[in-house]
Amino acid sequence: MNDHEISPELKKQLESLQNVPERGLQASHAGRENYLAQVRTLKPGQGTSHKPAGKRSTVQRRSWAARLGTIAAVLLVALSSLGGTVYAAQAAQPDDLLYGVKTLTEDIQVSLESDPEEKLDLYVSFASRRLQEIQNQLAAGEEVSDKALALLEKHTQKMLEQAARLEGQGLDKALLQIEANLQKQNQIMAELGREHPQGSPPGLLKAQEKIRERLELVGNGLKEPQKFKDTIKGKSDDHQNGNGQENGNSHKPATPPGQEKKDNRDSNENGNGYGSEDGELIMNGTPDTSRYKGKD
Amino acid sequence: MANRPEQLLQKARQFDQQALAEIYDLFSDALYAYAFKHVGKAQVAEDLVAETFQRFLSSLERGGGPNDHLQAYLYRITHNLITDLYRREPPPSLELDTELLIEDGPGPAGQLAEQQEAERVRKALRLLTPEQRQVVVLKFLEGWTTQEISQALNKSQGAVKALQHRGIAALQRVLIDDQNPDPELENQ
Structure with missing residues (x-):
């Protein structure tokens, strides 16, 4: 049978299905991100004839890490079994109920990655x-979320720490x-600042200053990589030793004994996504970003 | 020389993340459109695409998945998911169900009429067997050749043509003939 055997009336009716609305950008982006997250968590070679991708084999060096990975994978699968909920969560905005699910899946993704x-x-x-x-919140005229900030x-901070672990071209x-x-980030903070024509709140100015400092640090790092690594390592060590004053947060209470971070590089990756690496914005698990608010 | 999807597939089988990302970018929009044509709801179509790729990755992880004809393989997964979805729902009636038709509120009259017609065709497609439906959609909506369809269904081209013939005949009867009864036959 060929195309000519279909009646024109039927062909016309079938063609009514060709009118597919444009795919929603947010949903498709969330779907892609979710897929890529699954790609990153692939555990090849389990009962297969394929060789696993080389660099992943380091995951199995530490048995605790393997166990942690298994637990996280089970959790990921459990979350995935919620189907639409997890996918819907990927499009959640900071004030949405599902935002916690979104950030939790991010933490799990990080915990499963060793490279x-x-x-x-x-x-x-x-x-x-x-x-x-x-940006979405700014565009909607909403108050910018503490959580997102x-x-x-x-x-x-994590980006900088991970970069400091790399060498050469990497x-x-x-x-x-x-x-x-x-x-x-600088651009967004400038937009935030424009919302305060009578003068940016001190917290926002401080955040902008910090971004500029980091831009300088990164710029210098391109010229002097070792100096960059030493600087990041120094700050990380300071923080590990309880001297987390790099952000001028001098009123932060000292970490109680026994609750110090064991490994600053990987800390909080299985947490709820609101932990702080440097104590700048979060105290006692509560984001302290009131400085960004206060639209007066 | 292998074409691009087959090259990507070979890399994907070695868990090359770049290749796996390219595969998604290459096929996800088309699979979304394919799913939407069947289900008529954006979120459901997104879920079907996500589930398709999740199954693809799971197969690769287990050492399975396709050795070739990647596009056909992905469409087959989506089609099977659509069939499962249909099975979980009550069989359709061709009576117009306006609640189903207006997903995002009423639009201009012409748009509403188009949505109604599309929904009616969707319901008619559900009355076909899964294979007839797959052949009809791939042939007349996706523009696949009979050879491509035969690869997707793992059937001979002759079997595909037979499915197409029966599917089109059923749709003709349900959508055209039953709606426009021959006045002469009516008077007999």
């Missing part, structure tokens, strides 16, 4: 999401990635 470059890509991707969320801060590429992200 520094891949981890850095994840943090850059998450930071871009936060920026998009902030706190998470943006966390992702940025480090250069990472710094360029971070630089682009910081420039975007």
Whole structure:
């Protein structure tokens, strides 16, 4: 049978299905991100004839890490079994009920990744999401979310820490990635500042200053990579030793004994997404971003 | 020399993340359109695409998945998911159900009429067997050749032509003939 055997009337009716509305940008983006997250968590070679991708084999070096990965994978599968809920969560905005699910899946993705470059890509991707969320809120005339700002801060710090673990071209590429992200952050903060024509609140000014400092740090890192690594390592060590004053948060209470971070590089990756790496924005688990608000 | 999808597939089988991303970018929009034509709801179509790729990854992870004809493989998964979805729902009636038709509120009259016609065709397609439906949609809506369809269904071209013939005949009867009864036959 060929095309000619279908009656013109029937052909016309079938063609009514050709009118497919344009795919929603947010939903399709969320779908792609979700898929890429699944790609990153692929555990090839389990009962298969395929060789696993080389660099992933390091995951299995530490048995605790393997167990943690298994738990996280089970959790991911459990969340995935919620089907539409998890997918819907990927499009959630900071004030939505499902936003916690979105950030939880991000934490799980990071916890399942062991390669520094891949981890850095994840943090850059998450930071871009936060920026998009902030932009959406600005566009809608809404107050910018504390959560998104706190998470943006966390992702940025993590980006720098991951970059400091890289060498050579990998480090250069990472710094360029971070630089682009910081420039975007700078732009968004400037937009936030324009919402306060009578003068930006001190917290916002401080955030902008911090972005500029980081841009300078990254710019210098491209010229002197080792100095960049030492600076980040120094700050990380300071923080691990309870001297987390890098952000001028001098009134932050000292970490109670026994609750110090064991490994600053990987801390909080299985948390709820609101933990802080540097104590700048979050105290006692509560985002302290009131400085960004106060639209007066 | 292998074409681009087949090259990507070979890399994907080695868990190359770039290739897996390219595969998504290459096929996800088309699969979304294919799913939407069947279900008529954006969110459901998105879920079907997501589930399709999730199954694809799961197959690769288990060492399965296609060795070739990637496009046909992905469409087959989506089609099977649509069939499962249909099975979970009550059989359709060709009576107009206006609640189903207006997903985003009423639009201009012409748009509403188009939506109504599309919904009626969707319901008619559901009356076909899954294979007839797949052949008809791939042939007349997706523009696939008989050879491509035969690869997607793992059937001979002759079997595909037979499915197409029966599917079109059923749609002709349901959508055209039954709606426009021959006045002479009516008077007999």
